[in-house]
Amino acid sequence: MEPKAYIQPKTFKKTKLIVLVLLLAAVLVFLYGLIKIEQFKGPVEKDNYQYVVVDIKNNTGTAQIAQQLFDNGLIHNPVFFRLFVRNQGLDRHLKAGKYDLSPSMSLPEIIDRLQRGQLNLISFTIPEGLTLEQIAASLERQGVADAQVFLRLAEEGDFIFPWMDELPEGPLRFEGFLFPDTYRIPEGFSEAGIIQMMLDRFKEVYSEEYKAKMNELGMNILEVVTLASIIEREIRKPEEQVLASAVFHNRLNRKMRLESCATIQYALGEVKEVLLYSDLEIVSPYNTYRNDGLPPGPIAAPGKGAIHAALNPTDDDYLFFVAKPDGSHHFSKTLREHEQAKNRYLR
Known part of the structure; x- marks a missing residue:
């Protein structure tokens, strides 16, 4: 009779341990596979609505x-x-x-x-220089959003934005930050999706170069966009925006009030062809004739050119500018020169 095979206890335990390790490895691989499958099925960037x-x-x-x-x-x-x-x-x-x-x-x-x-895709365009309310009204006119729903979501909705903690609370928190551009969306796209898309576009435009320049100037994002919005509303010729930026930076550095007519119009809630001296006395934190420094927030949505200008003023010593009849501006270094320009161009 042949002898029976005998497995030593140590060998048996070792074999059992190897089997358990292999089973555990198989389970881990299986679970990892399930996780990867769910990852591969999900969106690449769930908060990126750029098409x-x-x-x-x-x-x-x-x-x-x-x-x-x-x-x-x-x-x-x-x-x-x-x-x-x-x-x-x-x-x-x-x-x-x-x-x-x-x-x-x-x-x-x-x-x-x-x-x-x-x-079916719908295109809509938001030009530079519109306020938040004007953007909402424009979207409604173009048939892509309900203005009231849009404004309510702009005030209360949850969105992903890197500078959310730096924005003011309330209905004007996104004033200036919904980037003006042409967008394409599918029919039925939600108001929340439009807001997130416009915030994402701002984030895309505001490059690392701009962030570095902002830090170099000792400014924060709200200050940059506020200044850019004033430049956008004051100056329509792109080549003059960096000159106007120099004016505003120089005035801020010298503790001079900005005295921007665009901020008065924002405070009034309307664009007037001619501002009266009484308009300059309006009590508002946006009145830069009465208040020092920048207003509490942007007055419109600036385009890339105005943002670039706000961060890249020229080295000129200009402190004033006045509009010419053709839409361009005369820039002055002294009050005397400015008064002469006003007498010449504002007759």
Whole structure:
């Protein structure tokens, strides 16, 4: 009779430990796989509502579509996209066309869009120099938002913005920070989505170079945008904005009041062709004829040119400017020169 095999206790324990380790490793790999799957199915940037145009030509294969989406920062992984589409049996159901897609969309949302074809898109434009209320009214006129809902959300809604803690509380917290531009949105896009999109655009425009310049000048974001908004409303010619910036910086440095007519118009709540001396006496924190320094916040939405100007004044010693009939301005270094310019151009 042959002897029975005998497993020594130490060997048995070692084998059992190896099996447990392998099982644990398998479970961890499985769980990691589930996590990665959920990650790959989710949006690349859930708070980025900026749309990217993706042009899918006829007879474009799934692999090429996946690469296009990946190159535009819309999906996490092109291989996973192909496997996911194949598993859903949608290889032959993705349609050619020009698509406006955003990194805030999940993988199933993008695939659904490609499967259904391009949605109708609406363009809207917000020009530089509008107040928050004017932006809301413009959006309503263009048929893309309800003005009251827009303003309520601008005051109370939850949004992602790097400088949220530096903004004033209340209905004017986003005054000046909804960046003026042309946008494209699908039909039915929400007011909250529009606000987040415009905030994201501001964040995109306000580059690292601007942040560095802001720190160099010893300013904060609210001060920069407030000054930029005054420049935007005062000066329409781009080449003159850096000169006006020099005027305002020089006056601030010398503790002189800004005396900006644009801030008076904001305080009045209307744009008057000619301001009266009585208008300059209006009691308001935005009256820069009565109050020192910058007003408490922006008076309009400045464009990139005005923001750049606010951060990059020229080295000129100008302290005054006056409008000419053709819309340009005369800049002066002394009060005497300024009075002469006023007599010449404001007769």
